[in-house]
Amino acid sequence: MTHSHGETDIEPTADEIREMSPEEAMIAGAAVDGIHIVHRRDRFPVRGTKAEKRAERGVALCFLISALGGLAFIVYFCAGKWKWHLPGTSQTFRFYTPVLGATLAIMLLFLGIGLILWAKWLMPEEETIQDRHDVASTDEEKLLTEATLIQGLDDTGLPRRSLILRSLGLAGGALATVPLVALVGAMIKKPGDQLFHTMFRPRPHDPDFTETKGLIPLVDSNFRRIGPDDLEPGGLATVFPGVRAENENGYNGVTDASSPTLVIRLRPGQKVKSRKGQAGFGWPRENPQYLAFSKICTHAGCPASLYEQQTGRLLCPCHQSQFQVLEDAKPVFGPATRSLPKLPIDVQTGADGRQYFVARSDYKEAIGPGFWERP
Structure with missing residues (x-):
């Protein structure tokens, strides 16, 4: 011891x-x-x-x-x-x-x-x-x-x-x-294909859209249908899918974050240089005067909604990205590197005899900023 x-x-x-x-x-x-x-x-x-x-x-x-x-x-x-x-x-x-x-x-x-x-x-x-x-x-x-x-x-x-x-x-x-x-x-969990679809996807078997043959109407924030006569030359309108039923997350066509879309009416004499495969997305299909683009900027997801009708430029106020509408919303200035997705639109005659816009299909590309699976 x-x-x-x-x-x-x-x-x-x-x-x-x-x-x-x-x-x-x-x-x-x-x-x-x-x-x-x-x-x-x-x-x-x-x-x-x-x-x-x-x-x-x-x-x-x-x-x-x-x-x-x-x-x-x-x-x-x-x-x-x-x-x-x-x-x-x-x-x-x-x-x-x-x-x-x-x-x-x-x-x-x-x-x-x-x-x-x-x-x-x-x-x-x-x-x-x-x-x-x-x-x-x-x-x-x-x-x-x-x-x-x-x-x-x-x-x-x-x-x-x-x-x-x-x-x-x-x-x-x-x-x-x-x-x-x-x-x-x-x-860990992948988002699957949810980033590639919006509520503009046609619903051919939904009885709520029998009148439009399964196509989704374009509406304003009050679910009022929008047609060609609602826009002046050089004007634009923010539209949404006319889907009232809420999905499993509690969103309908107006409140869903992927929905906001701009419909733009060109000025007389303005012509569009369409991207490959998207020449018929506007209305009328030949020499379109109405175009629809996602309102969500492809840089950071802000609303791109400041439109200069004389030059055809659409500005996102967050980081000053500019898109040339006459070239299918091609980015021409600022940090955005991808064109705004273009929505294929058409016109149908309603029960009141007026013409209204509908989406012929969903967007053909994912809306919003880039993510890991996007080329």
Whole structure:
């Protein structure tokens, strides 16, 4: 054992250390390093008592609740409703962030409580005083440090407390998994083809569009149908798909973010240089005077709606991208690098004898700014 003479501690030899128990070697090692154990008492000198089992189950319960909190976070992160819905429809999306915050708090709170109770209920009670000094470690000190670590592991009770070990493993697994799910989970699911379609897609079997033969009418924000007579030469109008029924996310044709479209009437004498494959998208198909383009800028998604009718330029006010309408909305200035998608339109005669615009088909290309699968 280590002996003290005044303020000097005598290091035991390597052979003496090997003869010691781990606890004796730990105490000796502490003394050699200037750490004096003033008080040390095992919480449960008699192992396996009912009181010890109760304490062990209490700690394990905290770790189990922590693990369940992490599991609930992961499940709700993946399955919870988070998309915004219109008032009057299901508003469960409001609970998404609060539920994630609450389950994360439960996981961290009970993990912390479990660790504190473990230290206070099960590990030995100990008071120490340490002298401050800096010296190089000898071989004997390394052996004493090894013994301290072994004894420290034994003090935790992990080798004989499998219930706590398993529950701590669950809580630790949840603690490690939750950040990965939160950071990476939102990028795992592909958007499929939803970015390539809008509500202008024809609905030939929908009884609501029997009058238009399944084609989607172009309407204003009040669902009033728009026709050629509603635009003056050089004028434009913002139109939407005339779909009143809301989709699963609570949007209809007017409120859906992919819907806003500009119908532009050219001035007399203006001619269009159409892009390949899009010569018949305007109306009339021969020498079109009405054109329809997505209002969503292909740079960052802002509304491109400032039209200079003399030059035929359409301006996006966010970053000053300009599109030449007479060249099928080709970008001619600013950061945008892709033409505005063009909507194929036609005209039908309504029950009142007036002509109204309809979309002959959906957009032939994805609307909005670029994304990872777009060429």
